[in-house]
Amino acid sequence: xxxxxxxxxxxxNKKRRIVGRGQGSGRGGTAGRGNKGQQSxxxxxxxxxFEGGQMPLYxxxxxxxxxxxxxxxxxxIVNVSxxxxxxxxxxxxxxxxxxxxxxIRKPELPVKILGDGEIAIALTVSVDAxxxxxxxxxxxxxxxxxxxxxxxxxxxx
Numbered sequence: 001x002x003x004x005x006x007x008x009x010x011x012x013n014k015k016r017r018i019v020g021r022g023q024g025s026g027r028g029g030t031a032g033r034g035n036k037g038q039q040s041x042x043x044x045x046x047x048x049x050f051e052g053g054q055m056p057l058y059x060x061x062x063x064x065x066x067x068x069x070x071x072x073x074x075x076x077i078v079n080v081s082x083x084x085x086x087x088x089x090x091x092x093x094x095x096x097x098x099x100x101x102x103x104i105r106k107p108e109l110p111v112k113i114l115g116d117g118e119i120a121i122a123l124t125v126s127v128d129a130x131x132x133x134x135x136x137x138x139x140x141x142x143x144x145x146x147x148x149x150x151x152x153x154x155x156x157x
Contacts, residue, residue, distance in 0.1 A: 076104040078127075080134050081117020089121040098127075119143075 019031035033040040049056045083093060086101045099107040113125060115133030122142035130138075135145045 073110060075110050075112035075129060076106070077112055077114055078103050079114050079116040080119045080137050083113070083123060083125070083138075084117065084119040084121060087121070087123055089123070091123055093123050093125045093127065095127060113138075 017027065018025070019027040022028045030040065038044040038046070049058055051057070078098060082103055086103060087093060087097075091097070093113075095104065095107045095111050098104045098111060104111055110128035112129040112131070113127055113134045114131050115135075115137050119137050119141045122144075123138060124144045124146070125138055126146040128148060130145050130147055138145055
């Protein structure tokens with residue numbers, strides 16, 4: 001095959017249908033748009049949700065109430081059993097340490113420790129939130145729990 005003999009495969013390029021060029025063309029008159037009505041007019045389009053002039057569903061339903069979704073705080077969850085498996089006695093557990101051990105995905109997002117599992121080593125835990133069960137287990141093992149809310153309130157007193 002010569003490089004000057006390149007062409008598209010058979011059927012790849014279709015001829016554009018030309019409409020509205022007289023009755024003899026077979027596509028004159030209404031030009032394939034049918035007779036009358038909104039779709040036959042130029043600019044005769046509707047928007048998504050249009051119900052033919054009837055009050056659309058999104059306007060019939062009341063738009064009231066409050067959603068807390070915008071203000072919700074998404075925590076990254078770490079269990080006490082994960083801390084026991086990845087950390088040694090006397091270690092400090094914070095977001096950077098959790099990230100380095102692969103227990104959380106993003107160090108900039110808040111972290112919460114939950115009390116699923118057992119822990120027997122003393123750790124200093126400094127994260128955004130700790131459940132009451134997890135706090136009890138960490139302190140029972142001889143560890144210490146620090147959260148920003150607890151340290152912030154003692155500073156104000």
